[in-house]
Amino acid sequence: MVHTFGSVASQGRGKQPLALPGQQGASTVLVVLPARDEEAAVGALVRNILTLSMADVLVVDDKSGDGTAEAARRAGARVLRLPLHLGAWGAMQTGLRYALGKGYAVVVTMDADGQHLPATLPMVMDPVARGLADVAVGSCVERASQARRTAWKVLRRLAGLHISDLTSGFRAYNRKAMEILTDPRATLLDYQDVGVFLLLKKAGCSIVEVNVPMQPRLNGHSRIFNTWGCVFWYLLYSGTLCLSKTRHFSIRPTNGWCRP
């Protein structure tokens, strides 16, 4: 499968290098897979992505206890191993920082558990690669359980966001979005959803949603929507975030307090 990224190159305000010389494959797209204890699924996923697309693959190993890093490396991915457990968003941000530093034009993030299908990668990547949006979200509302739907509805209201699948980890970002999300302020987020979207929205990023089919999780389960207790905590967390970050309530400027 061949993708053309010419439009991104011309769109990108002409200040960033597209790929470093000597970069593996010199691709302009990096697929970031944050993985924690995904030894069983990650190898096949990496191989699929590498055969189906021209993208480079980076697995960010969130301090797994199993052989995730080895499996990913054997399959041909580049692997970053975190020394501490940072959670899905922490791992993802590591990937974004890496991509920004290495000069990739587009980053696509996917879950390493096999929920997101490599075949649908071009669908999510395209709007960003062609310069139609800064961020694309691969969403699949059908997969949502009752708990998840309830949570989304509340959060959409609170945050004033119009994204139907808030928690999807299947996303594409361009360099503008990467720059915003690699900021130290984004480091304090614990989840990849509301806080991330609020930051993007505040910075004036355009976000599109792409409907894609998804696989039910092969093994493991959502760490957020595990029990109603978790859902409650998650809503409390995200609700607080919404109240402190949405425009009506924010106290500006935000930089005075924390010395860098």
Next chain:
Amino acid sequence: MVPAMSYKVVSAVIGLAISAVILTLIRRDRLHVRYALWWILVAAATAVFGVFPQIIDVAAKRLGVHYPPVLLLVVALGLILVKMLTMDIDRTRQEQRIRRLAQELAMVRDESTTRPPKPSPLKDSVGKDAP
């Protein structure tokens, strides 16, 4: 009378003991200077109020507080809350730094352990396999 006497002694002993402990800890470098400043003030305050508890009575009368100990408690509680708040702010800042460092460490580790293909700018990359 005895009761008045003992109350003053107890108060002075407690105040001086607390300030002595704090000052000892500071002198032993258990506290960063940034925090030591705050604690020196606390030590001084406990010593002064311990030895001269009547200061509180006078201050309470001036401020129209009928029951002087309440003034002390309210002010102390307020200061404790402020201190806790600043502690959490500080912890947040440290958490942020730790996370950034962890991310950077992961990237630096990658630089120094990658296989030959591209000549690494790091001199000491011996091409070892990752742990």
